[in-house]
Amino acid sequence: MGELTARIDAALKRFGRVAVEGEISRPKTVASGHVFFTLKDARAAIDAKIWRGQLQKALPPGMKLEDGARVVCHGTLDVYAPYGKHSLIVDRVEARGIGALLADLERLKAQLREEGLFDQRRPLPRFPRMVGVVTSRDADAWRDFLRTRSLRWAGYPVRIAHSRVQGKTAANEIARAIQALDRSGVDVIVVCRGGGAIEDLWCFNEEVVARAIHACSVPVVTGVGHETDTTLADFVADHRAHTPTDAAQTVLPDQRAIRDAIDRQSAYLGDVIERLLAHREERLARAGRSRALNFPGVLVQERAQRLDGLGRRARASLEARIAERATRLERMASRLERQSPLARLARVEERLGALHGRLQSHVDRRLEVAGERLGRAGASQVAAMERILERATRRLEPAARTLEAVSPLAVLERGYSITQTAGGVVVTDPTTLAKGAVLKTIVRGGEVESTVVEARAKPAKE
Template sequence: MSQTDPQVYTVTEFTTSLKYIVEKSFPFIRIIGEISSLRRPLSGHVYFNLKDDSSSLRCVLFKSRLFSTRDELADGTSVICFGRISIYEPRGEYQLIVDTVDMRGSGYLQAAFEKLKQQLLAEGLFDQHRKKPIPPHICDIAVITSATGAALHDFLTICRHRQADVRVRLIPATVQGAEAPAEICAALAIAQRLEPQVIVLCRGGGSLEDLWCFNDERVARAIAGCTVPVVTGIGHETDFTIADFCADQRTATPTAAAELLIPDARVLRARIGQLNRQIIRMMLSHLDTAHHRIVAPKRLLASFDAPFYRAMLSLETSHRNMAQSFLRTIEQLEKRTSRAIASLTRHSPIHVLRMQHNHCAQLHEDLIRAITTKILRAEALLSRHNAVLSSLSPLAVLARGYAIVSMNRPDSRQPHIVSDSRDVSLSERLNVTLHRGSLECEVLGKREAEDETGQPSSSIAEKK
């Protein structure tokens, strides 16, 4: 056969190639149609055709996937089948291997999903710049899922297999049904108060209705407003929910979320051991290089050992002699300094002033004592004189009730002391000085002194 002839395929080769192309082009697909020719053989698998007005497509739903279909399948039912296209090679027929089956009503849910998705996208809840980074080394995880679901089991299984020292705290919540959105929002609030490094929101696969709680607007806004990074692992690889778009990191399944967040301790230990060996090799290489860099100069310096030794001995001797000479010189200088300080101290003006100051202080004390003695003596003399004066003072006599009578004379400025009644005339004014104060009196009458016989020397005159 020449090189220009077209390639010839066998039926098997062509069918296998076509199967590869078809499966690669349509790995997962959703197809809507009406069930017809439904069969349930003893194998437990379900076979049916999915048709519309113009075409028909063979479908197979294996027994292992029947759990995902809650409603009973029947001919004439409008459904949306999710699965992958494959070719059954023995008959050369293409068919849809069904993963899940949703009733036709799911189409309305899909429309609601797209509407909410566009609304939140316009608000910026899906923007990358608002997504929080996942910490590189995680040791504290809060998991929000059903306490009895397979998702928790899968997550913990990965944690055990990887032997990681990670704290996993479960916050149970319903992940299916009408009450699920409120419980998920409450669980997110509780998880934030626990302050883990990351929050995982996960559940296993299911139909669109089963996962519809993760398309609730309340859950989406709670995830967007969460202060802790949120990782979702909801359903299967092909399941996308609004929660996935709002989360900081989306994974296909709970198992994938665990594999993303929980490091494999064995791999880490192997990596640490590898890095440790690399560091040791690098250190040994650097030490070997440094050793070679030191050995060559050391060998060169070895030839100078003898001259250096002799020079060192000479230097040590000179150093010792110089030190001794220096110490002797310092000792002599210290002695001379001490003598000079003593001489200066003796002849220092400060010393002389201090002595004069002490002498002045002594003289001051002597003067104080002399003055004090003289004052005491003067005070004693003054007291004696004061006593004599007090005894001779007219005031002392006045204090005993006596008075001094005086009168003014025209021919004298000084008052005239009256000691005889004959010196005054009737109606004449007199000044009477008392011990305290004085009186101005008018002579109304007078009586002359008696003689030795007791008779008045003259008669008494009275003013009438």
Template sequence: MTSDPYLSVKALTKYIKKKFDADPHLRDVYVKGELSNVKIHTSGHIYFTLKDSSARLPAVMFAANARAVKFKPESGMTVLIRGDVSVYEASGQYQLYAQSMQPDGIGDYYLAFEQLKKKLYEEGFFNPSHKKQLPRFPDKIAVVTAPTGAAVRDIVITLNRRYPLAKVTIFPTLVQGEQATRSIVQSIQAANKTDFDVMIVGRGGGSIEDLWAFNEEAVARAIFDSRIPIISAVGHETDTTIADFVADLRAATPTAAAELAVPSRTELLDRVINQQSGMYRVITNLLEREKTALRKLTTSMPFAYPDRLYRPFIERVERATDSLQREVFQHLNRSRERHANMDRQLANRIPTQRIRQSQADISQLQKRLEQSALQSMNTNKMKLSSAMRTLDALSPLKLMERGYTIPYKDGDVVKSIQQVRAGDELKVTMQDGTVETTVTKTIPITKGEHTDG
């Protein structure tokens, strides 16, 4: 029986794969090369090509091993890989199955740090415009850190010493280890559900591995999304983490974070005392200036001689009063003359019709005269009202002091010579008494003549 000398492709490939798998030199290899064609699958597997100047080697790193890589593999990086070489039967190619990967020349932690720092910087996480202002006098303070250790003790002691009015709440948090990232994010999110005024996130010093949770992207995004201003306080002064760049304020140590979060009670008391002294000086100076101004006012001419202020107004009132009196008497005399002329004209015109017409004219003129006199009197009264409050110069006695008299006949005031005849007895009222006299003769005023009373 003759066997078939031809093998199937699958059988040959399996044979070659067994040879690769059986070779102890290919089970654990260390390879240095440059990454190219790097593809990170959604499942977490990393597919890439490892090359140098002379050869190319397909490679894959499965998700279980890829999660241990601290940095993001990118094309062009020179890396150190440990793994095994085998054949991928589907394509018939041999390839490198990477178990670990680290950058050549620098540590993988440093590379991961720089990659995330660059990524967040490009997204604007470090932009000062996103930094929130810390309140000057916080009432409630959240502290995200381990519940035991020097860090939480230093923070609480410093807060109570500097500003005992603030209420401090500790959020117990894992700050190192595999679960630290999730614990820090959960504590920050829990604090944001309450109305805290400021939050301190940090821990004490340690190695880069101990502090690495504060370099994780999830922690950075939780800090950035926090509505509460956050002060980062990770490690010692020489330690710098991604959380420090994203936080609203970085403190060199946990103690320094507590000092930045609250004002100093001593400094506040000193400031209050200084402001009190300053206010006292300002008020004292103001009172002295006002007292000086008051003394100047009380010794000034208007206050020293107040009568000189209203003296010119008294003179103006007297002049206005005299002028008004003259105008009123002149107007009355002119009115009397017009009435006398009308009476004489009527006496010469006997016909009834002309008398009626004249009476109508007289009535119209009298109305116009009364309206004019009333209007004039109202206008003059308005001018005289302000002066009459202080002066009584218009009383009848004042008029009599100037030589005017008032004649009476049978108790009625005599206004015209037509009211008296020779032999009538009159009483003439003067300033200081009454004179009884007998009329001997009446002399009418002729045209062109004028008297003042």
């Protein structure tokens, strides 16, 4: 058995690399990270494996192995000896048919998500004035929608925009129907279709439909296929319903529920009004039984007595305050009289008179003492001053004689003179004088003013 299995394995190895096209069935990722699935067609099936280390390289970006996807798997054949089963070890996967479309869809989905088309979530109006529906008028989805409308609110305003919901031209028709309803003034738009194969629903995965939904000025609700079906339109819409019936329940108000709510609120409001009226009646009855309304004269008499008491208290309080203020004024007048300028001036004059007498007697005594001291010291001080003057005179006499001897005035007394220019400069060199210069000559008896006629220098000695 082992030898046979080895020969089979060697024979399969001689095939080398193979490319097998088929439909994926039951894809499964185990805990170790390896991926196992079955590749089948109408006539046969083969187990396939992608090892964890080859997974990122084997699958194109954005591609997922999904049940029913048609692919081409590249790899080598292998035999697992313990079970005697052969399998395909896959190292590259290519999408085919719907599989290729799914790969393109994933790329488009990533692009639209990056552009922000999946982030729009506007609130739905609670009571839309007009509901627009994009679907085929011959489809079960439209009949389901109308049936749900009859159950929730018969005759509620609904406007249909007919469009194919399957086929090559369906996507463009759906986009145009959405745009037409948006221009017609509806408050909310429902895009719906019944269930079907993924190929039948593919028009709702087209980019033109997604962009038409995103550009719509009113909220859009999608109800395409069954609960498990998800299309690109569902990601862009403001709200996704699982089915057309669910979409109708989402946008159409429930008249019965609203009436029940109104009835409950009416009952609650009636109960509140009754309790309020009962409370007011009770207050009115108590007021009717009150002594003030039944005997108004007594109330007036009580108020008058109260006013009299308040008046007496006010007068007594006022008189007490007046008496207190009068006493305070008397005390302040007495203090003011004691502190008046005339009284203070009289006290100051009296004090000044006493101080003046004391000062006069003190001065007289000091003068007497000083006179006595001066009398004793006067004679000795005068004699000392005379002696000082005499010594100073004797010291100044030689200096006076010397000064008198060298004085220019003494020279003038002997017949000499001093000649100066008009500016007061003593003339010592006649050559410095210009003809006509004004001179001043100082002599013993005064000054002589003259003009230079001629100036000659003293002849040099031979």
